[in-house]
Amino acid sequence: AQTVTQSQPEMSVQEAETVTLSCTYDTSESDYYLFWYKQPPSRQMILVIRQEAYKQQNATENRFSVNFQKAAKSFSLKISDSQLGDAAMYFCAYRGSPNFGNEKLTFGTGTRLTIIP
Amino acid sequence: NAGVTQTPKFQVLKTGQSMTLQCAQDMNHNSMYWYRQDPGMGLRLIYYSASEGTTDKGEVPNGYNVSRLNKREFSLRLESAAPSQTSVYFCASSGTQRQPQHFGDGTRLSIL
Numbered sequence: 001a002q003t004v005t006q007s008q009p010e011m012s013v014q015e016a017e018t019v020t021l022s023c024t025y026d027t028s029e030s031d032y033y034l035f036w037y038k039q040p041p042s043r044q045m046i047l048v049i050r051q052e053a054y055k056q057q058n059a060t061e062n063r064f065s066v067n068f069q070k071a072a073k074s075f076s077l078k079i080s081d082s083q084l085g086d087a088a089m090y091f092c093a094y095r096g097s098p099n100f101g102n103e104k105l106t107f108g109t110g111t112r113l114t115i116i117p
Numbered sequence: 118n119a120g121v122t123q124t125p126k127f128q129v130l131k132t133g134q135s136m137t138l139q140c141a142q143d144m145n146h147n148s149m150y151w152y153r154q155d156p157g158m159g160l161r162l163i164y165y166s167a168s169e170g171t172t173d174k175g176e177v178p179n180g181y182n183v184s185r186l187n188k189r190e191f192s193l194r195l196e197s198a199a200p201s202q203t204s205v206y207f208c209a210s211s212g213t214q215r216q217p218q219h220f221g222d223g224t225r226l227s228i229l
Binding site: 004033035037042043044045047050091093104105106107108109110 | 150152157158159160161162165175205207209217218219220222223225
């Protein structure tokens with residue numbers, strides 16, 4: 001079974017600075033997807049960024065980017081120019097190959113990010 | 118755009134009572150999911166439905182049943198609620214298998 005590990009329960013960063021959240025995963029599959037979801041106090045689950053394992057290029061979405069190291073099974077999230085609205089729980093999630101009907105998401109335990117004004 | 122709608126948003130039950138959580142999506146998605154979120158843990162999959170007419174167990178299915186009523190609706194039923202089922206429940210949906218899942222706003226369920 002796949003597992004997702006987020007080893008940082010809490011992180012904090014000064015406003016306008018850069019922070020990196022860590023995620024590692026375990027899988028025997030070669031085709032899969034990785035996601036970062038944000039959960040603010042409102043409890044919504046908001047997709048931040050996604051990465052397809054067959055793509056070597058790291059995904060970016062405005063101030064959010066990932067460092068995807070497939071061999072090391074590592075998928076970290078970098079937030080640049082941190083803003084107060086970035087304060088939330090961040091979850092890393094793994095989804096297996098759709099070719100085998102594996103659409104289920106496996107989540108890590110989350111990292112609570114605090115932004116210091 | 119409504120997306121994924123869950124009802125109710127909050128509910129308190131007594132042990133042994135039954136309840137159905139409702140979920141509907143208006144994005145014409147094939148797949149729908151039910152997760153639970155407990156403190157200190159990520160979301161865990163309870164049941165999912167890859168298409169209308171099919172359902173499969175996830176990681177933590179015990180104590181729950183589901184119904185995929187039609188393409189839009191996927192309900193989760195607790196037949197005899199237990200305190201261990203106190204949690205926040207999320208419904209999600211996705212279109213093609215390569216698309217990300219979209220989540221509802223969650224239902225906070227407390228069982229006394």
